[in-house]
Amino acid sequence: MMKALTLTEYGKFEFGEAAEPEVGKCEVKIRVKACGICGSDVHGMDGSSGRRIPPIIMGHEAAGEIVEIGQQVEGWQVGDRVTFDSTVYCGECESCRSGQINLCPKRNVLGVSCDDYCRHGAFAEFVSVPQHILYAVPDSLPYEQAAFAEPVSIALHGVSRVPLKTGDSAVVIGAGLIGLLVVQALKAAGAGLVVAVDVDEDRLKMALELGADAVVVSGDGALEKIRQAVGNEDGADVAMEVVGFTPTIQLAVNCVRKGGSVGCVGNLQAEVQFPLQAVVTRELSVFGSCASAGEYGDAVKAVADGSIRVEPLMSAVADLHEGGEWFDRLHAREKGLMKVILKP
Numbered sequence: 045m046m047k048a049l050t051l052t053e054y055g056k057f058e059f060g061e062a063a064e065p066e067v068g069k070c071e072v073k074i075r076v077k078a079c080g081i082c083g084s085d086v087h088g089m090d091g092s093s094g095r096r097i098p099p100i101i102m103g104h105e106a107a108g109e110i111v112e113i114g115q116q117v118e119g120w121q122v123g124d125r126v127t128f129d130s131t132v133y134c135g136e137c138e139s140c141r142s143g144q145i146n147l148c149p150k151r152n153v154l155g156v157s158c159d160d161y162c163r164h165g166a167f168a169e170f171v172s173v174p175q176h177i178l179y180a181v182p183d184s185l186p187y188e189q190a191a192f193a194e195p196v197s198i199a200l201h202g203v204s205r206v207p208l209k210t211g212d213s214a215v216v217i218g219a220g221l222i223g224l225l226v227v228q229a230l231k232a233a234g235a236g237l238v239v240a241v242d243v244d245e246d247r248l249k250m251a252l253e254l255g256a257d258a259v260v261v262s263g264d265g266a267l268e269k270i271r272q273a274v275g276n277e278d279g280a281d282v283a284m285e286v287v288g289f290t291p292t293i294q295l296a297v298n299c300v301r302k303g304g305s306v307g308c309v310g311n312l313q314a315e316v317q318f319p320l321q322a323v324v325t326r327e328l329s330v331f332g333s334c335a336s337a338g339e340y341g342d343a344v345k346a347v348a349d350g351s352i353r354v355e356p357l358m359s360a361v362a363d364l365h366e367g368g369e370w371f372d373r374l375h376a377r378e379k380g381l382m383k384v385i386l387k388p
C-alpha cells in the first residue's frame with residue numbers, strides 16, 4: 045500500500061492508503077517527488093468537467109525518481125530523475141507516427157477518469173508510466189520546477205502553432221499561469237514586442253516581471269490601448285488567446301493586423317460568438333492548440349536554463365496530506381494563487 049490523495053466524491057478528498065500501481069513490462073514505477081495542481085484538476089473536482097469521476101487519484105504535472113523497471117524497459121535505470129508526458133499515447137497510429145501525439149485517438153491522460161477510462165495520477169507516493177513518455181530531468185533542476193514541464197510544454201506548443209517571425213509583435217490575452225508561460229515562450233521564440241492583457245492587475249505586474257513589454261487591463265478601451273502599445277493602428281502580428289470565452293476571443297481577433305494570426309489555447313467555454321466577418325475580410329489565420337506534442341524535452345531545457353522562469357509562479361509547496369485544503373483554496377479562487385505543488 046501507499047499514501048495517496050484520492051478524490052472520493054465530488055468536492056471531497058481523502059488522504060490515506062491506496063493500492064500501489066503495478067509495473068507493466070514497458071513501464072517504470074516512479075516515486076513522486078513533486079506534483080502540481082492543474083486548473084483542470086480544480087475544475088474537475090466538482091464534477092463540472094466530467095473528467096474526474098470519483099474515486100480518482102488526480103495529478104498529471106509531476107516529477108520524481110525511478111524506483112522499479114519493467115522487464116522490457118531500456119535506457120532507464122533505478123535512480124534516474126524523470127518527468128513524464130501527461131498524455132499516454134499509443135505511439136503506433138497515424139497521428140502518433142506523424143508526431144501529433146496529442147491527437148492520438150487512443151490517448152489517455154494521467155489522473156483523469158471519464159466515461160472512457162480511469163487512469164490514476166501522481167498525487168500519490170508512486171505512479172507507473174510507460175517508458176515512451178519519460179523525459180530525463182537534470183540534477184541541477186529541482187523536482188518542484190521540473191513538475192512545470194507540463195504547463196510549459198503547453199505554452200511552447202501553443203506558440204509553435206502560429207507562424208512567428210523574429211521581431212513579430214504579439215498580444216497574449218489572459219495572464220494566468222499558462223498565459224504567463226506563453227509570454228515567456230513567445231520571447232524565447234524571438235517575438236519582438238509582447239503585450240499582456242488581463243483583468244487582474246497583479247497578474248499584469250507579474251507579466252511585466254516575466255518579460256512582457258507592455259500590459260493592458262482588459263475592459264473598455266482595451267483594443268485601442270493594445271494598438272497603441274503595439275505601435276500599429278492595424279494591430280499585432282500574432283495574438284494568443286489563453287482564456288476561451290466570447291469577449292476575449294473577440295479581442296484576440298480584433299487586435300491582430302490584416303493577415304495576422306490568432307492562436308487559441310483557452311477553452312473555458314465550449315462555444316463562443318465568433319467574429320467571422322473580421323476573420324474573413326481581414327484574412328486572418330486561426331490555430332487551435334491542444335495540450336502538447338512532444339515539447340517536454342524543450343520544456344525541461346527551457347526551465348533548466350532559465351529562458352522560461354517558473355519559480356515566480358510557484359505560490360506554495362505543501363505536503364500531499366494538506367492537498368485537500370489547497371484544492372479548496374484554489375476552487376474558491378483565492379486571489380494571488382498560481383501554481384501549488386504537492387509533495388508526497
Ligand SMILES: [Zn+2]
Binds near residue numbers: 084104
Ligand atoms: Zn495540467
Ligand SMILES: [Zn+2]
Binds near residue numbers: 136137138139149
Ligand atoms: Zn496513437
